[in-house]
Amino acid sequence: MPTPMDVQRLTNLLPPDEGWGEVVHLPRVGSTNAEAAARGVLWSPVITEHQTAGRGRLGRPWQDTPGASLAMSVVVPPVAPPGWLPLATGLAVRSALVDEGVDAHLKWPNDVLLPGDDGRKVCGILCQSQPDGRVVVGIGINVGHGRGDLPVETATSLRLVGAHVDRTTLAAAVLTHLRHLHTALAEGGERAAQVRADYSAACATLGRRVVVHHPDGTREEVETTGLDLDGCLRVIRAHGSDTVAAGDVQHIRLPGASSS
Template sequence: MLTPIDVQRLTTELPTSHAWGPVVHLDVTGSTNAEAAERARPWSPVLADLQTAGRGRLGRAWQEVPRAGLAMSVLVPIPPTPGWLPLATGVAVRAALSDAGVAVGLKWPNDVLATDDGDRKLCGILCQMLPDGAGVVVGIGINVHHERDQLPVPTATSLRLLGADVDRTDLAAGVLRHLRARHEDLVAGGERAKGVHAAYRVACTTIGKEVDVHRPDGSVEQVVATGVDDDGRLVVTGAEGSATVAAGDVQHIRPAGVPPRP
C-alpha cells in the first residue's frame, strides 16, 4: 500500500524558524498550483496525494494516480531573471534525485528526463506568475511509484521503473531545500547566479540537439539548439540564422528507428 506524505516529518525538515511557511497537505485537490496561488503564502509548500485537474505547459491536462507521484507547489518571490526560475527548479530536482542515486538530464525549459530509461520524462515543472505580480508559483510533478501501465504516455517513466525505492516525504524535502538554495543564488546574482546557469547548461540535454520548436502561433521550425542565454532563453540556429526561444514547446528530434522521446 502506498503511504501518504508524512506532514510532521516534512514540517520538521522545513521549519518556520528558517522562513518556511506551513506545510499544506491535501488528500485531493484540483491543482496544487491553484491552491498555492490562492493561499499566497511564500515558501509554504502545498502537496496533494491526488491531483484531479493538474495542468502542464500549454494547458495540457493530466491526472495523478493516488499517492503514486509527488505533486507539489510553492509560491516563491520573483527572482531578478524570471526566465531562469523553471530552469533553476530543474537543477534543484536533478540535485535531489542525484542524492537518491538517480541520474537525470534536463530538457529545456521544464522537463526532467531519465537518462537510464531512454530519456523518458520523469518530472514536469510549471511556473505561473501571480496576476498581481507578487510572486511565482512553482509546480513540480514527479513520477515516483507508478507502474508502466499507470503512466499516461509511453514516453514517461517513474522512479520505481528505474529501480529506485524513494520515500516521497524525503524527496519533497530534498527538492524544496535545493529549490530554496538555487532561488537564493538567483536573487544574489553575480557568481552565484552564474553557478546556477553553468549547472543547468551542463545538465541540459537539449543543447546540441536538432529540435522542432512549436511556437505559440502554431508554427513549427526545425533548428539546432546551441545554448541557453543569460535570460534563460534557448539559443537556436536555423535556416535564417541564430535566434532565441523564450516561449513555445520544444521537441527533441530522434534518429530513424529510435523510439519517441518526450
C-alpha cells in the same frame, strides 16, 4: 506504491525558523498551484495525494494517479530575469534525484528526463506569475507509477527505473535545492552565473538538433547552441542565429543514440 507522506517529518525538515511556511497536506485537491496561490504564503508547500485538475504548460491536463505522485506547489518571490526560475526548478528536481542515486537529465525549458528509461519524462513543472509579482511553482514527479498507470508512452516514473524513493525525503530535497537556487538567482553575480552553468551542464537539449513546437502551433527544426542570460534557447535557424523564449522541444533521435 510509495509510502505515505509524513507531514511531521517534512515540517521538521523545513523548519519555520529557517523561513519555511506551514506544510499543507491535502488528500485531494483540484490544483496545488491554485491552492497555493489562494493561500498566498511564501515558501509554504502545498502537497496532495491526488490532484484532479492539474495543468501543465500551455494549459495541458496533468494526469495523476492517487498516491503515486509527488504533486506540490510553493509560492516564491520573483527573481530577475524570470525565465530562469522554471529552469532552476528543473535543476532542483534533478539534484534531488541525483541525491537518491537516480540519473536524470533536463530538457529545456522545464522537463526532467530519465536516461534509465530511454529518456522518458518523469517530472513536469509549471511556474505561474501572480498579480503581486510572486510566482507559484508547481512540480509533479511520477514516483510509484507502473507502465500502465502513465497517461502517455513518453512518460516514466522512478519505480520504472528501479528507484524506490521516499516521497517525504524527496519533497524536502526538491524544496531545499529550489530555495538554495532561488537565493543564488536573487543574489545575482557569480552565484547566479553558477546556477546557469550547472543548468547548462545538465541540460540534454543543448548542442543538438531539436524540433521546436511554438505556442502558435507551428514547428521548426533547429540546432541548439546554448542559453542566453534570460534563459532563452539559442538556436541556429535557416536564416541565422536566433533565440526561442517559449515553446516545447522534441529531441531528434539519431540512429543508435539515446532519446534523452
